[in-house]
Amino acid sequence: MTWWMQFIVRLYPRAWRQRYGDELEALIEDAGPGWRVAVDVARGAAMMHLTMRFGPLRQHVRRLAATPAFALTAFVTMAVAIGANALIFSLVNGVLLRPLPFEDPDRLVGVSHVAPGFMPGPLKQGAFTYFTYRDAAETLEDIGLWMETAATITGRGEPEEVRGLAVTDGTLPLLRVQAALGRRFTAEDDAPGSRDTVMVSHRYWQRALGADPRAIGQSLVVDGRAREVIGVLPPGFRFLRHSPDVLLPLRLNRATVQIGLFRYDAIARLKPGVTLERAHADLARLIPGMPDRFPIPTGFSREMYDAFRLAPDVHPLIQDLFGNVSGMLWILFGAVALLMLVACANVANLFLVRAEAQRQALAVQLALGAGPARIAAQLLGEALLLSVASGAAGLLLAQGGLEAVRAIGPGGLPRLDEVRLDPAVMAFTFGIAVIAGVLFSLAPIARHARPNLSEALKENGRGSSDGLTRTRLRNALVTAQVAIAFVLLVGSALMMRTFLAIRDVDPGFRDPEGVLTLRITIPEAAIADPAAVALAHERILRGIEDVGGVQAVAVTSSVAMDGANRRDPLFVDRRDQAQGQMPPVRRMKWTAPGYFDTVGNRVVAGRDFEWDDVHGPRHVAIISENLARELFGGAAEALGQRLRPSPNGPWREIVGVTGDEHDDGPMRPATPIVYWPFMQHGFAPSRTTVERTLVYAIRTARVNDPALLGELQQAVWAVNPTLPLTRVETLRDVYARSTAQLSFTLVILGVAAGVTLLVGAVGLYGVIAYVVAQRRREVGIRMALGAGAGQVQRLFLARGLVLVATGLVAGAAIAVVASRALSAMLFEVSSLDPAAYVAAITALGGLAFVAIWLPARAATRVPLGIVLRG
Amino acid sequence: MTDPTLLVLASLADGDKHGYAIMADVREFAGLDLGPGTLYGAITRLEARGFIKALAADDRRRPYRLTVTGRQHLQAQLEALEPIVRVGTRRLKHA
Numbered sequence: 001m002t003w004w005m006q007f008i009v010r011l012y013p014r015a016w017r018q019r020y021g022d023e024l025e026a027l028i029e030d031a032g033p034g035w036r037v038a039v040d041v042a043r044g045a046a047m048m049h050l051t052m053r054f055g056p057l058r059q060h061v062r063r064l065a066a067t068p069a070f071a072l073t074a075f076v077t078m079a080v081a082i083g084a085n086a087l088i089f090s091l092v093n094g095v096l097l098r099p100l101p102f103e104d105p106d107r108l109v110g111v112s113h114v115a116p117g118f119m120p121g122p123l124k125q126g127a128f129t130y131f132t133y134r135d136a137a138e139t140l141e142d143i144g145l146w147m148e149t150a151a152t153i154t155g156r157g158e159p160e161e162v163r164g165l166a167v168t169d170g171t172l173p174l175l176r177v178q179a180a181l182g183r184r185f186t187a188e189d190d191a192p193g194s195r196d197t198v199m200v201s202h203r204y205w206q207r208a209l210g211a212d213p214r215a216i217g218q219s220l221v222v223d224g225r226a227r228e229v230i231g232v233l234p235p236g237f238r239f240l241r242h243s244p245d246v247l248l249p250l251r252l253n254r255a256t257v258q259i260g261l262f263r264y265d266a267i268a269r270l271k272p273g274v275t276l277e278r279a280h281a282d283l284a285r286l287i288p289g290m291p292d293r294f295p296i297p298t299g300f301s302r303e304m305y306d307a308f309r310l311a312p313d314v315h316p317l318i319q320d321l322f323g324n325v326s327g328m329l330w331i332l333f334g335a336v337a338l339l340m341l342v343a344c345a346n347v348a349n350l351f352l353v354r355a356e357a358q359r360q361a362l363a364v365q366l367a368l369g370a371g372p373a374r375i376a377a378q379l380l381g382e383a384l385l386l387s388v389a390s391g392a393a394g395l396l397l398a399q400g401g402l403e404a405v406r407a408i409g410p411g412g413l414p415r416l417d418e419v420r421l422d423p424a425v426m427a428f429t430f431g432i433a434v435i436a437g438v439l440f441s442l443a444p445i446a447r448h449a450r451p452n453l454s455e456a457l458k459e460n461g462r463g464s465s466d467g468l469t470r471t472r473l474r475n476a477l478v479t480a481q482v483a484i485a486f487v488l489l490v491g492s493a494l495m496m497r498t499f500l501a502i503r504d505v506d507p508g509f510r511d512p513e514g515v516l517t518l519r520i521t522i523p524e525a526a527i528a529d530p531a532a533v534a535l536a537h538e539r540i541l542r543g544i545e546d547v548g549g550v551q552a553v554a555v556t557s558s559v560a561m562d563g564a565n566r567r568d569p570l571f572v573d574r575r576d577q578a579q580g581q582m583p584p585v586r587r588m589k590w591t592a593p594g595y596f597d598t599v600g601n602r603v604v605a606g607r608d609f610e611w612d613d614v615h616g617p618r619h620v621a622i623i624s625e626n627l628a629r630e631l632f633g634g635a636a637e638a639l640g641q642r643l644r645p646s647p648n649g650p651w652r653e654i655v656g657v658t659g660d661e662h663d664d665g666p667m668r669p670a671t672p673i674v675y676w677p678f679m680q681h682g683f684a685p686s687r688t689t690v691e692r693t694l695v696y697a698i699r700t701a702r703v704n705d706p707a708l709l710g711e712l713q714q715a716v717w718a719v720n721p722t723l724p725l726t727r728v729e730t731l732r733d734v735y736a737r738s739t740a741q742l743s744f745t746l747v748i749l750g751v752a753a754g755v756t757l758l759v760g761a762v763g764l765y766g767v768i769a770y771v772v773a774q775r776r777r778e779v780g781i782r783m784a785l786g787a788g789a790g791q792v793q794r795l796f797l798a799r800g801l802v803l804v805a806t807g808l809v810a811g812a813a814i815a816v817v818a819s820r821a822l823s824a825m826l827f828e829v830s831s832l833d834p835a836a837y838v839a840a841i842t843a844l845g846g847l848a849f850v851a852i853w854l855p856a857r858a859a860t861r862v863p864l865g866i867v868l869r870g
Numbered sequence: 871m872t873d874p875t876l877l878v879l880a881s882l883a884d885g886d887k888h889g890y891a892i893m894a895d896v897r898e899f900a901g902l903d904l905g906p907g908t909l910y911g912a913i914t915r916l917e918a919r920g921f922i923k924a925l926a927a928d929d930r931r932r933p934y935r936l937t938v939t940g941r942q943h944l945q946a947q948l949e950a951l952e953p954i955v956r957v958g959t960r961r962l963k964h965a
Contacts, residue, residue, distance in 0.1 A: 020910055023889055026930035027906045030890040037905055044907020048914065 011045035078390030081343030083397030094419030103176035125266040143268040144171030162245035182231030224525020283312035299647030355444035383441035391433030482807025488753035493836035508661030510600025512731035530690035543715035549702040554595035573642035605635035606656035627672035769855035789860035800852030874912035
């Protein structure tokens with residue numbers, strides 16, 4: 001035989017050649033060489049590869065298709081479970097596990113502070129801490145400040161408010177972000193008094209500047225001030241949760257910096273090899289010396305500063321991205337993992353039942369010399385085929401789920417638009433599918449790949465001791481399903497109770513769907529004089545009042561739950577603090593007449609602000625009822641008392657007390673709040689200050705009327721045509737956002753619990769139905785001997801209910817421990833809430849009863865003759 | 871009707887044959903050339919389904935025998951073909 005013909009024969013699979021190779025070669029020698037023969041043999045080799053590789057697959061498909069009800073139930077169960085796991089894993093992976101998209105992200109840290117002697121919770125960065133760290137920290141390569149800001153761009157058609165980020169000159173270099181075009185900010189750009197500059201995002205450059213490279217060097221009017229465009233950010237630039245359109249230099253004036261004012265966020269890059277602990281110690285070392293570097297404001301003292309107990313908090317930067325979503329995501333991951341367990345237990349059970357139904361066929365195969373390995377391979381192959389196919393379907397479901405999650409945008413999940421079913425998710429999904437497949441086949445393989453041959457052949461399916469072991473295994477699986485379903489049900493019930501409790505909270509406003517909110521900023525470049533700004537805001541407000549359908553309109557620096565969080569120490573007359581002591585910080589808002597009435601809050605005592613309080617030199621304040629109680633013992637007692645936001649400056653008289661506002665969300669206690677008129681005289685020493693950005697709250701029946709916004713715009717532009725209306729949303733939207741994380745958790749937990757319950761019920765039904773089928777003869781005989789249908793049904797019911805009761809007890813024990821993980825998300829509900837447990841028992845018990853009763857009833861309905869003959 | 875497995879079964883119906891003998895036989899009774907790759911593809915499938923079995927061989931040329939099930943299968947296949955042949959032939963005559 002020629003060498004090339006030998007080569008072609010070698011193309012056959014090795015196993016095939018061992019059996020047929022010699023014969024084929026002999027035949028080729030007999031037939032004689034030739035290109036026709038060569039082509040035929042090569043084609044035969046290819047076909048043989050296909051047959052040997054996919055032949056078993058075809059057999060598996062054929063065998064699964066022979067039991068369609070089994071195959072479909074197992075497929076759907078697994079597809080849903082794997083889909084839910086793939087979805088939540090894609091969120092965990094995309095949101096929590098993926099590193100930040102910057103070079104060497106492990107060395108990037110967020111730097112904030114704590115000051116337990118000043119206020120609980122985290123404190124941001126002050127200009128004085130920033131300059132000190134930048135000058136003297138030995139562990140940091142560099143530190144940069146950043147601050148989210150809104151910027152109004154004018155001079156290019158209609159005024160437009162864009163997302164801005166103010167940064168110091170070190171921020172971009174320490175992120176290793178280069179300009180795609182032009183250059184980054186330099187120390188000179190960041191110095192006060194230098195030329196005004198701006199960087200724009202790639203997106204803004206394309207959208208508004210026509211993607212023209214000559215845009216560099218052109219001027220852009222930002223907040224009424226012409227700035228030179230010096231650079232374009234790289235495409236897709238995103239900083240933590242922010243995708244800014246413009247970057248502005250922060251331009252802190254070192255000469256005027258004092259101790260205090262923690263208003264900036266900070267990031268830093270650690271020098272190579274530096275640990276978080278070392279960086280922390282390095283920065284902590286610098287804190288006591290800061291009052292020597294920067295002056296302490298009048299009214300404050302060195303003792304007060306020391307009493308703050310200021311300390312740095314150096315943490316991985318990625319933590320600033322997560323916020324509080326990581327706890328929620330891990331809880332959901334746990335829930336879908338439980339769902340997966342239940343689905344696996346159920347499908348494993350189905351496989352067991354099916355393998356037993358095929359026991360005789362398998363025993364015959366063994367008897368004919370198939371060998372245990374081949375039987376095992378067959379059982380494993382079927383299970384793997386089913387689980388991998390379910391995995392593929394699960395991925396499709398996960399993709400659909402991801403679209404839905406993106407559309408809802410729940411709970412402030414960061415980087416949601418970057419979450420993909422990427423290779424990591426695919427590998428995870430494939431991995432759990434394969435593991436599940438192996439698990440399903442383990443029990444059937446253990447039983448049937450080495451059966452007691454003679455017994456299996458003899459046995460015709462009734463009442464052997466071997467059958468008892470099998471039943472025990474299935475019972476254990478069903479009990480586990482009931483237990484896990486119970487845990488998830490308790491979780492859902494607790495979340496549901498939380499949701500209902502939250503609905504009963506009076507948030508400090510009424511009928512939020514009828515209140516439209518929007519923001520208007522009057523930049524200094526448009527109107528410089530504070531008094532004129534206050535007048536302009538009032539004129540805008542009057543203009544909006546005249547728009548048809550507007551029932552009431554008012555302004556405030558922040559509506560309830562919008563996330564604004566301005567706090568300062570509040571000094572109280574009468575209870576003046578001892579020297580060297582700081583009073584606690586309080587939430588502060590700036591507002592004007594009519595606000596409480598417009599949003600549906602009430603004035604409990606005294607009066608609302610008047611316009612003279614805003615424009616005139618009156619020094620007045622309004623406080624919330626809980627603050628009045630805390631400071632003065634009651635609302636009426638608070639009237640006439642005096643407050644101020646700094647240790648010097650004029651005292652301000654309390655003229656009114658209002659209902660409480662749940663400003664930090666309905667799940668948090670109502671926030672004690674001080675309201676000031678939005679223009680203040682002597683707030684900062686001998687100066688008049690005004691809130692330039694105000695939220696307009698408009699109560700109207702025309703919230704959904706698309707024409708309304710245009711009319712509002714005209715009313716605003718009649719006062720000043722350069723002012724854009726931004727962040728237009730209803731108060732209901734603001735409220736929904738503050739509870740979005742909770743709603744999302746509730747939905748996912750609810751779905752997981754519902755599916756688990758259903759899957760568990762199907763499993764229970766299957767087991768009882770199987771037992772009933774096994775004992776049909778016994779039932780027939782009992783009934784022939786005079787037993788009533790009820791009596792027989794009770795027999796099976798009792799058996800099923802024992803399983804359910806065992807599962808419930810086990811589930812309750814697990815739930816008591818597991819529900820503690822939820823406690824951070826619960827509101828006015830204990831994690832051991834009896835009502836939640838009763839609800840879960842009722843739901844599970846009810847469905848379980850039906851799942852048992854249906855097959856039990858069927859047992860007594862088969863005609864006697866058929867049963868006894870069968 | 872040119873299904874190689876059917877041709878192999880038909881060839882073995884009158885006695886055991888090795889590969890080259892089957893090829894020669896098929897060429898004679900059906901006028902078809904089965905290549906070695908095609909023939910051994912058919913032999914592999916038929917043996918896997920238990921329709922033929924390999925006999926002991928003195929040299930590399932191994933003879934094959936039709937099994938009882940193989941015979942039944944061939945019978946069934948031919949009976950299925952029979953009406954097609956009959957009707958087709960009759961209609962051609964009357965056409």
